[in-house]
Amino acid sequence: MQILLNGERIVTRARDLDELCASLGFAGARIATAVNGNFVAAGRRAKTKLTPADAIEIVAPRQGG
Amino acid sequence: MQILLNGERIVTRARDLDELCASLGFAGARIATAVNGNFVAAGRRAKTKLTPADAIEIVAPRQGG
């Protein structure tokens, strides 16, 4: 299935958001997620099924002013 | 009937806004009117019945910056 991850098209076999994060090596990492512009809490990732063309954001802490 | 005219309580026998304006000598005067915060066009004054405690505004041109 093709999705948009952080603005870039990728192909994934993950069925839900949790699997996607794990497949990217983010298990245990300090990240937060959103699907199609809406925040998805860590506890709800496994319940969040992916659909083709979903726009996924996986974010982490960064420098800021 | 007691109404509020330009913020002051008055007693009037006028039944509609047109009569009220006439009774105040404003027939033919350059005025505009509102009832309970809403503008009432000149052509609709006769159709605008007065109800006790109505808040009537009768305004005219004045200096402005």
Add this chain to the structure above:
Amino acid sequence: MQILLNGERIVTRARDLDELCASLGFAGARIATAVNGNFVAAGRRAKTKLTPADAIEIVAPRQGG
């Protein structure tokens, strides 16, 4: 003899500046002196004769900005 001491007329019997200072209780005090607009060093006070109408300044430390 009448002199001007710090802008005020006084009468003194002192014949020189050193005597004047002593007569005012300034012996040993932290003061500096001028006669007729010119500085007179401490060591020259005894040699500085007074003349009627001399303008004497006796000054001391004071607050300043």
Add this chain to the structure above:
Amino acid sequence: MQILLNGERIVTRARDLDELCASLGFAGARIATAVNGNFVAAGRRAKTKLTPADAIEIVAPRQGG
């Protein structure tokens, strides 16, 4: 004789300032003159003998702010 005219070395046969001006075609021109830093009025040019190394200024109107 070598002189300094307006900051440049020139050789002239003129014996006085008036001759120098004339030799340069300035007869009748709107000019003013100075020799060695001092103004020389028009009427005194003929009386002003030139000496080798004299610094002559011949000036005219110019734009100014």
Add this chain to the structure above:
Amino acid sequence: MLTLYDARFASRLLLGTAQYPSPDTLKRAVEAARAEIVTVSVRRESARARTGQGFWQLIEQLGCRVLPNTAGCRTAKEAVSTARMARELFGTPWIKLEVIANDDTLQPDLFSLVEAANILCAEGFEVLPYTTEDLSAAERLVAAGCTVLMPWAAPIGSARGLINKTGLKTLRAYFPGVTLIVDAGIGAPSHAAEVMELGYDAVLLNTAVAKAGDPVTMAQAFARAIEAGRFAFEAGLIEPSDMATPSTPVAGTPFKIDSVS
């Protein structure tokens, strides 16, 4: 020419009509200013005093186009009703839309302003909103349909001039196609000239003229300053520099010997 919606004007000075020592002074000030537009308000009419009827005659004599305001309104609703009354009263679609956030600063309430502008533009009003230099409000006012914006220079009647010149400059740069009029806070002709030098299209004034020692002369002063600023904008100002540069030519300076060869 100044363009306000589809009308065009030679004068770039809009004059308020309040606070003059006498009606005659107002008249002469308007003439001296060569103003073509004057601002007016809508106020309660007393059956006895009939003040507004007399004032209307004065306005008619001025021969100017009137720009009614909604001065003193504190909510969008009040401003909208006032605007509607003004349209009937003065027979003009123009409205100087003013919604005030508080009495101490008389700052525009940007939120109620945008709300009212949306309603009035939709009703066919030609809205001239009294606003600040804020870009996010400006964007929404333009989106509502305003083709004229009237930012303040400083609080009404304060006479302080351009308290945020940077903000006014930025607004001008962001809205090159919008007619921008500085309204409020101008105290001196030099302020008005400064505004016009920034490329603003016009200036709206009241207190600085009406309360001057001699309002008629002051009206003339502002008229010339505004022309001056406009001419300067059109002519192209020189850039300020940190360094001095001689105006008189340096070449040929007498008594200099450094050119000796």
Add this chain to the structure above:
Amino acid sequence: MLTLYDARFASRLLLGTAQYPSPDTLKRAVEAARAEIVTVSVRRESARARTGQGFWQLIEQLGCRVLPNTAGCRTAKEAVSTARMARELFGTPWIKLEVIANDDTLQPDLFSLVEAANILCAEGFEVLPYTTEDLSAAERLVAAGCTVLMPWAAPIGSARGLINKTGLKTLRAYFPGVTLIVDAGIGAPSHAAEVMELGYDAVLLNTAVAKAGDPVTMAQAFARAIEAGRFAFEAGLIEPSDMATPSTPVAGTPFKIDSVS
């Protein structure tokens, strides 16, 4: 009327003649400015080029009174000699006395300036000294016999406007009877208006007009700004305030219920 020694002028704008794109532009700018006085300088004349002879004809066509300067002089002696040459050259007792402290700022050297002013006043010159806002120099220039002082607003050609407005105000207050002309640093008509609003008698300009995109229009802009500032000074400006004050009357504002009795 502007009074310079015993001469009087309707125009309060003195214009420099340098840096224009062409002689014709200079001419039209002087006309547009309605200037009655122009500044000129004294420079070395080349026998071949005879530049000054041509320039003189141009100046005669302008029909203005000329004010020669001593631009570029670094010592009192140079300035005095230059002034004497200028007097003969232009047939005027007027001299814009300029002695410069250094090339980067073109700041007046106040000490040499006072020295030269003393010599020239004693010789009957009518000295218009280019000075700063410094009061101690002003006192000595007035004591020397100057009845006109020409403080800078900012360094020559910098176009920065009034960098020390407080100082200029104080100078005006201290010398109410002296003709004060701001000379140097003016970049925009708003600066000129501001100077005039302070009660200054005139403005002397060059670069801001000559180097403008369109010098002729800019000359006109400055002329109007200076009139504007003068009118404002005469009419009496309102005082700035920290608070806002409504211009439109508050009494009679529609929809207010606080007056219910």
Add this chain to the structure above:
Amino acid sequence: MLTLYDARFASRLLLGTAQYPSPDTLKRAVEAARAEIVTVSVRRESARARTGQGFWQLIEQLGCRVLPNTAGCRTAKEAVSTARMARELFGTPWIKLEVIANDDTLQPDLFSLVEAANILCAEGFEVLPYTTEDLSAAERLVAAGCTVLMPWAAPIGSARGLINKTGLKTLRAYFPGVTLIVDAGIGAPSHAAEVMELGYDAVLLNTAVAKAGDPVTMAQAFARAIEAGRFAFEAGLIEPSDMATPSTPVAGTPFKIDSVS
């Protein structure tokens, strides 16, 4: 003590973490500033680079409380989602709420800001909104539940200092009970001191420290300036005056004869 919602801090300097030449410089700058709060952002994490994971370790070493921002958001929706991600990521209810009107000025979009603040406050966030000096926006933000406001001094990164000091003063006067922090536009310690002298509660800085020649020393400079300004506010500044007043006593000045009786 600085109060932010129910937390209290000795330091009144909040420091950004971006743009430092190295992580080590950031660390030393935070120490030199004695900052107790640092701002951070939320950015896309690459599976390869895992930049954010490393940055998080750095932040933990700083021992500061973190204030995440919504920098770069252009709509209320984006800002709200970013805030929710930040809350989970950093485990804090604090959010520096930033909704930008355009890229050139990075001015807050006041309308979207208020919209987002209403949503986030309702969700229990402790919102620190990046706003302007606008009073009508401030009123709505406070009504939404913000007890801290963070107006700009000038555009982000511009280093221009207080471009509208009057506006900042008025905001302080209008919201005496709200914690006010100047965020953005501060370029020099003197700017920070000026803000604090106005009675502002704190200053949030980033570029002026991070891009300084020596960020660590500059951090120290700002820390002292902010203390200086706060002390001055508490101690009570003297009022400026137009006139000079001698500091040294006049009485007893030597050589004066006017006291001769």
Add this chain to the structure above:
Amino acid sequence: MLTLYDARFASRLLLGTAQYPSPDTLKRAVEAARAEIVTVSVRRESARARTGQGFWQLIEQLGCRVLPNTAGCRTAKEAVSTARMARELFGTPWIKLEVIANDDTLQPDLFSLVEAANILCAEGFEVLPYTTEDLSAAERLVAAGCTVLMPWAAPIGSARGLINKTGLKTLRAYFPGVTLIVDAGIGAPSHAAEVMELGYDAVLLNTAVAKAGDPVTMAQAFARAIEAGRFAFEAGLIEPSDMATPSTPVAGTPFKIDSVS
């Protein structure tokens, strides 16, 4: 380190001793400021009151080096005699040389100042002249032998801060090797920081501390502001810019779709 002639000091704040509510406040303010130098004056001593004798004891307790002034002098002669008395009285070659042009502005009389400086330098005094930002006076003072100059920021006691920042900047640029101390006109710590950011070597203050609501806290405020400004000068300030620049990185901003390939 601050260098004044051949002495060196850690503190860059020189404090005046006049106008404090009590001697004890003065003492505590000097301590809080960590001042190493205090200014004093020379005044007529009354045989009865002997005020100066008591003041001297207070000064001795402060443990500071004293800098006597010639405050109130109106002529070079008065200033020279006062300086000579001060040298004997305080046992120091230092003199803060002050010759005043008039009582309203307390502006230095540059001409008398230079005259007195020439005499005193020749007599071995170490002259710290109270001057203005004028370059031509500065040149003559340096030529006279002054290695320290003390320009005003604004009139004494006016608390207005840097009324001619451009002039102070230029002075700094022109005399890189001279110790420059701003003396007079500083009203707030932010002013002092601003002066130091320009690269000035020190600040001399009196009224702003002594007449503050709480002089001791204000002394501390100024001390920190001066350190802040010095650190900032040494660390290298960022340049102001007309444009905004994001501090938070733009790359990786969530929800952006423009990077979709």
